[in-house]
Amino acid sequence: MFDINALRLTWGRAFLVDRPDSTDVSQDKTTTRAYVVDVQLLPGWYMVEIRLDGQATERKARIKLSSASSPESLAMSLNSRQVSKRLIYLPARERIEIEVDSQGPLVERIETFRLARVTSRFARSRMTAKLEALHPKYRSCGNGYDVTKVSHDHRDLPKAWRDYCRLFDESEPLASYQDWIYQFDTLSADTRRAMLGNLRGVGDHPVFAIGIEVGDVSTDHLETAILSVVGQIYPHWWLIIEDRREGAEDKLVLPSNLRSDARISIISGNGSSDAPATLDRKLAEWGEWITYLGPEDVLPEHALYVLADAIRRDPDVDLIYADEDSIDAQGTRHSPRFKSDWNDDLGLSSDLFTGLAVYRTGVFTAAGGRDPRHGSASRFDMTLRCLGHTSGDRILHIPRVLYHGRAYAEAVNDPVAQKRAREAGRQAVERHLSRIGAPAVVFAKEHGHHVQYAVPEKKPLVSLIIPTRNGFDLLSRCVDSIIEKTRYRAFEIIIVDNGSDDRETLAYMAKVSAEHGVRVIRDDSPFNYSALNNRAVQVARGQFVALVNNDVEVSDGGWLDEVMGNALRPEVGVVGVKLLFTNGTVQHAGVIIGLSGCADHLHRGLPGDAPGYMARAAVTQSLSAVTGACLVVRRSLYEQVGGLNERDLAVSFNDVDFCLRVRQAGYTVLWTPHAVLYHHESATRGGDDTPEKVARATREADYIRRSWGDLIANDPAYNPNLSLHGFDCRLAWPPRTESLRQLAQRI
Known part of the structure; x- marks a missing residue:
C-alpha cells in the first residue's frame, strides 16, 4: 500500500518514533537507542538534520537502510551543541532507522529532527564542497608542493558518494601513508636540482661523520645502507664502517663501484671490547657532527641536506633528532613516528633519539661517547649524558622523516630481547637521575619508563x-x-x-x-x-x-x-x-x-x-x-x-x-x-x-x-605532520611545515 506521506518534501520530529526494541545494552556496556522514520520513503537523495537533547558531547550514530536488496548502514556523529547534517541516498523505496550509542547507561534522545528531499544537483554540490574541505585527496594543497592535487572527476557521482560516506566512518583512514609520501615526501627532479644548485652558493659546509657497525646479524641490506649515504644530495660527509663480526675470516669489502670513494673507510673491531670507543674516536676526529646508521637502514637522499640547512639556520644547536619510519624487506615505507619537540620528561619516558640522531662533536666528546656496557641502551645512555653538557633550547627536532629503519617481525616479538632492552633503558634513566640529584625511582613499563618522584x-x-x-x-x-x-x-x-x-x-x-x-x-x-x-x-x-x-x-x-x-x-x-x-x-x-x-x-x-x-x-x-x-x-x-x-x-x-x-x-x-x-x-x-x-x-x-x-598551528608537544582534525594522530594533509620544494628554493 502506497504511503501518502512519501510525497512530502520534509519530515519533522513527529515522524520519528521509537523502535519497539528502542534501547539495548551491548557487552561492551554501550547503550543504544533506536528510532524509525515512520514513512515508506521514495528512492532518491535526502538531507537529514539531527541534534540530541541533554549534555551529549559526541555520540556515534548509524542510519540503517532496511532494503532487502542492499542493506546499508551510514555513520554519523551527533551531539547536543549543534545540528549535525549528512546526505542519504535511497536506491529503493524503504524506511530508515536511526541508532544512537552512548558510553554510559543513559542515551540522550533526539530533540531536533528534520529530513528533506533534495535534488541530485544539490547532493552533488554538497558532496563536492564537503569533500574539498575535508577529504585529503580532494583538497588543494597550494603551490608549494611538487604534486599539487590529486585529480578527481566530480562527474563520477558513485565514487564521490563512496568517498563522502567515508568522511563519517572512522573505521579506516581517508588516505594511506603511501598517498602521503607521494604527495609530501617525494623529491621531484626540479627540487633535487634546486638543492644541488644551492650547495654551490653556500660557503659554510658542516661535515658529518656517519658510523655503521656491522655485527654477526644478517647484512643482506648493508650495500643498500651504504648507497643511501653515497646517494646523498649533500656531499660533505665521512662514512666509517666498523667490521665487528666475530670469527669472520673474510674481510668486509666495499662493492667495486664504491671503492674509489675516499669518503668511505672500513675499520676492524673484530674481537675488541673497545670497538665502540674506537669507532667513536674516529667519528670525533673526522666530523663536526656525529651520527649513526644501522647496517640495514636507509637515509633518504635529502637527509643530510636538511640537517645542514637546519644547522645553518640555528648554529647554536648541539643535538638534533628527526622523525622516522620503517621499511620492510621490499623497501616499502610504513609506520611513521612523528615526534614532539624536545621535552625532558618525555625524553626520559621514551627515547626520542631513535632513528636519525645527530650530536655536535664537542658535546659528544665531553659526554664520553657510548659505553658498551649498557648494551642496547648505550646510545640512549649517551644521549642522557649529553644533556649534562647542553640545554633544552639547544636541542632541535626536525619534523621530517629523515630515517627509514628496517623492521623485522621476529625482533619486535622477541619477549626476552624486549625485557632486556626495557631494563637497560630503565638503568640509563636511573643513572641520569642520580647524576642530576633527582630523588626518584624508575620502573620499566611495557611502553616506556615511569619516573616516580619522592x-x-x-x-x-x-x-x-x-x-x-x-x-x-x-x-x-x-x-x-x-x-x-x-x-x-x-x-x-x-x-x-x-x-x-x-x-x-x-x-x-x-x-x-x-x-x-x-x-x-x-x-x-x-x-x-x-x-x-x-x-x-x-x-x-x-x-x-x-x-x-x-x-x-x-x-x-x-x-x-x-x-x-x-x-x-x-x-x-x-x-x-x-x-x-x-x-x-x-x-x-x-x-x-x-x-x-x-x-x-x-x-x-x-x-x-x-x-x-x-x-x-x-x-x-x-x-x-x-x-x-x-x-x-x-x-x-x-x-x-x-x-x-x-x-x-x-x-x-x-x-x-x-x-x-x-x-x-x-x-x-x-x-x-x-x-x-x-x-x-x-x-x-x-x-x-x-x-x-x-x-x-x-x-x-x-x-x-x-x-x-x-x-x-604548531604546538611543540605535537607534530606538524599530524592532523588537527580528530584525536587519533592521523596524518596532516597538508603538513604544517615548509615543503621540500620550498626548502630547496630558499637560499
Whole structure:
C-alpha cells in the first residue's frame, strides 16, 4: 500500500518514533537507542538534520537502510551543541532507522529532527564542497608542493558518494601513508636540482661523520645502507664502517663501484671490547657532527641536506633528532613516528633519539661517547649524558622523516630481547637521575619508563577546590571517593556552592562539613568557573591547590602521591592527570593547542589501557596544557600568573589559557598517566545548547586563537605532520611545515 506521506518534501520530529526494541545494552556496556522514520520513503537523495537533547558531547550514530536488496548502514556523529547534517541516498523505496550509542547507561534522545528531499544537483554540490574541505585527496594543497592535487572527476557521482560516506566512518583512514609520501615526501627532479644548485652558493659546509657497525646479524641490506649515504644530495660527509663480526675470516669489502670513494673507510673491531670507543674516536676526529646508521637502514637522499640547512639556520644547536619510519624487506615505507619537540620528561619516558640522531662533536666528546656496557641502551645512555653538557633550547627536532629503519617481525616479538632492552633503558634513566640529584625511582613499563618522584615525609597541604551547583549524586561520589580512597592525607576539601537549592545536596554538604571538616563556601553569583576558583584560592590554606570538577571520581588511591611527586619539582608548574569516561575510554590524556580548531584532548575515546600514538597515552610528558577538571598547581604560582581569566574565559578554555601563561612564566606543564580518575564530563554544567551559550563559547574560542595564535598551528608537544582534525594522530594533509620544494628554493 502506497504511503501518502512519501510525497512530502520534509519530515519533522513527529515522524520519528521509537523502535519497539528502542534501547539495548551491548557487552561492551554501550547503550543504544533506536528510532524509525515512520514513512515508506521514495528512492532518491535526502538531507537529514539531527541534534540530541541533554549534555551529549559526541555520540556515534548509524542510519540503517532496511532494503532487502542492499542493506546499508551510514555513520554519523551527533551531539547536543549543534545540528549535525549528512546526505542519504535511497536506491529503493524503504524506511530508515536511526541508532544512537552512548558510553554510559543513559542515551540522550533526539530533540531536533528534520529530513528533506533534495535534488541530485544539490547532493552533488554538497558532496563536492564537503569533500574539498575535508577529504585529503580532494583538497588543494597550494603551490608549494611538487604534486599539487590529486585529480578527481566530480562527474563520477558513485565514487564521490563512496568517498563522502567515508568522511563519517572512522573505521579506516581517508588516505594511506603511501598517498602521503607521494604527495609530501617525494623529491621531484626540479627540487633535487634546486638543492644541488644551492650547495654551490653556500660557503659554510658542516661535515658529518656517519658510523655503521656491522655485527654477526644478517647484512643482506648493508650495500643498500651504504648507497643511501653515497646517494646523498649533500656531499660533505665521512662514512666509517666498523667490521665487528666475530670469527669472520673474510674481510668486509666495499662493492667495486664504491671503492674509489675516499669518503668511505672500513675499520676492524673484530674481537675488541673497545670497538665502540674506537669507532667513536674516529667519528670525533673526522666530523663536526656525529651520527649513526644501522647496517640495514636507509637515509633518504635529502637527509643530510636538511640537517645542514637546519644547522645553518640555528648554529647554536648541539643535538638534533628527526622523525622516522620503517621499511620492510621490499623497501616499502610504513609506520611513521612523528615526534614532539624536545621535552625532558618525555625524553626520559621514551627515547626520542631513535632513528636519525645527530650530536655536535664537542658535546659528544665531553659526554664520553657510548659505553658498551649498557648494551642496547648505550646510545640512549649517551644521549642522557649529553644533556649534562647542553640545554633544552639547544636541542632541535626536525619534523621530517629523515630515517627509514628496517623492521623485522621476529625482533619486535622477541619477549626476552624486549625485557632486556626495557631494563637497560630503565638503568640509563636511573643513572641520569642520580647524576642530576633527582630523588626518584624508575620502573620499566611495557611502553616506556615511569619516573616516580619522592614525596617528603612531611607532606605539604593541598587544597582541593570543587565548584558545584546541586548535583548530589555527582558531588557525593566525587567527595566520598577523595575522602575514602586518597592515600595522600595532607589535603583539605573546599566546596564552592554556586547557588545550590536542592535539599539533598545542601544536607550532604552540611554532613561532610561536620564529619570530615570539608569547607563549604557559598557563592550565589552567576556561573563563572574562573571566578569561583579564583575566590576559593584566596581562602585556601594549602601550599598547593587542586582544581577538581564535581563530576570527577577517584579510582586509584595513589593518584595524589603521583601528582605531588611531580608538583614538588621546582621546574614544574602544573600537573594534570589521566581521566577516563565511565566506560573506561580516555577522556583526557593532555590538551593539544590547535586541535579541533582551538584546543582539544588528545586520544579522546581511546581504550583506557591502550598506549596511543607512539605510546603518548602511556608515558609522563610535558604538554602545553592539561584540563582543569583535575590539575594541581603551587598556590603562589597560581597567584603569580593571575589565576584563571574570569573576564574573558568564564566557562571554557580558562584552563588552557592558564597553563599557557604558566609555561610563558618559565614553568613546565606536566601530564602523568600514572594518576587515573574517572570524569563524567560536564554532567552538571550541561552543553552549549542555547544561542547565548553558543555565542559565549565562540567568543572564548576566538580569545584563545587571538591570544595564542602562534601555538595554534604548531604546538611543540605535537607534530606538524599530524592532523588537527580528530584525536587519533592521523596524518596532516597538508603538513604544517615548509615543503621540500620550498626548502630547496630558499637560499
